Amino acid sequence: MQALPRAFYDRDTSLVAHELLGKLLVHRFNGSELIGKIVEVEAYLGPHDLAAHTSKGITPRTQVMFGPPGHVYVYLIYGMHHCMNVVTEADGTGAAVLLRALEPVSGLTVNASGPGRLCKAMGIDKSHYGHDLCSSSLFITEDPAAMPIDIAERPRVGVDYAGEWADKPLRFYIRGNSYISKK
DNA sequence: CCATTGATTGAG
DNA sequence: TCAATCAATGGA
Numbered sequence: 035m036q037a038l039p040r041a042f043y044d045r046d047t048s049l050v051a052h053e054l055l056g057k058l059l060v061h062r063f064n065g066s067e068l069i070g071k072i073v074e075v076e077a078y079l080g081p082h083d084l085a086a087h088t089s090k091g092i093t094p095r096t097q098v099m100f101g102p103p104g105h106v107y108v109y110l111i112y113g114m115h116h117c118m119n120v121v122t123e124a125d126g127t128g129a130a131v132l133l134r135a136l137e138p139v140s141g142l143t144v145n146a147s148g149p150g151r152l153c154k155a156m157g158i159d160k161s162h163y164g165h166d167l168c169s170s171s172l173f174i175t176e177d178p179a180a181m182p183i184d185i186a187e188r189p190r191v192g193v194d195y196a197g198e199w200a201d202k203p204l205r206f207y208i209r210g211n212s213y214i215s216k217k
Numbered sequence: 218c219c220a221t222t223g224a225t226t227g228a229g
Numbered sequence: 230t231c232a233a234t235c236a237a238t239g240g241a
Contacts, residue, residue, distance in 0.1 A: 076236070085236070095225060113222025115237050132236055150237050160224095192236055215237095 035060065037173035043103035047122045047129040051077040051206050054120070054131060054174065056183050058139060061156050061172045068156050070136030070146050071177060074207035074214045076190045078119070080129045085196035088128035098164045100128045106165040106172070108158060115150030118158050120167065120174070134191075134205070137213040148215040184209040191216060 038057070043050055054072050061068045078086035087096050087109070099107045099121055107119040107130050119130040136146035136155065146155035153159065158172075167173045187203040194200050207214045 078236080087236080090226080093226075109236085110222090110224055112235060112237050113224070115222090117236060119236085134236085148237070190236070195235085 035175050037168055037170070037175055040102075040104040040168050043120065043122050043167070044124060045122070047077045047079050047131060048204065050120075050122045051075045051131045051204070052185060054133075055185060055206060055208050056177055056180055058175050058177050059133065059136060059156065059173075060175060061158070063157060063171060067141055069140040070142055070152075070156060071139050072133060072135075072174070073137050073211045074133075074135035074147075075205070076132040076134060077204040077206070078130050078132060079204070080123075080127055083129075083196075084199040085190060085193035086128070086130075088130075092128070096128070099130050100126055101164075104167045106158075106162050106167060108153070108160055108163045108165075110160065111150070116153035116159050117149040118153050118156075118162075135207070135213050135215045137211060147213045151215075 054075050057072050059070050081088045088099050092100050102125040103122050105121045111117050118133045121130050123129045134149050136152050142155050144155045146152045186209040188205045189201050190205045
């Protein structure tokens with residue numbers, strides 16, 4: 035099983051978001067292996083995107099999002115849920131893709147539909163902040179059983195405060211998949 | 218609809 | 230230092 039190369043992430047964020055659909059997220063720890071297929075994502079384009087955390091500029095929390103591509107941006111939302119993002123584009127851009135839902139493939143015992151539940155199911159928490167996906171413990175790989183998929187585009191979720199950016203179709207999911215977090 | 222929950226942020 | 234805010238979920 036081969037992790038995707040850093041060059042995969044060093045491209046246009048919307049393109050990376052599209053191509054992440056259908057890929058496998060793998061987390062190995064404590065001798066176990068958890069695998070889920072990515073079925074829903076959202077793209078956050080950078081400081082000019084008012085819905086992105088980087089729109090306020092670089093802070094201790096968002097600095098990894100401004101760093102080199104292929105790293106993980108994990109944060110706690112509403113005091114109780116972790117959310118996992120993948121940093122995209124060149125060092126300094128401040129863009130990322132939020133992973134919103136997984137289809138269980140191996141080792142997953144609970145529902146992973148929704149960004150908070152996804153992290154809970156995969157055992158992701160703030161200790162993974164800044165983790166390099168070009169590693170052997172937590173990474174994304176091509177699905178060996180990949181099938182052609184139909185991608186749907188919708189406005190992002192929970193970003194009403196972002197003005198015109200709230201309406202942009204930057205949420206992508208595999209049409210017809212029953213594990214997406216919202217209909 | 219509503220409560221929960223705490224890191225992060227920006228103000229003072 | 231402190232209060233307001235939030236890329237969510239689960240339950241009434």
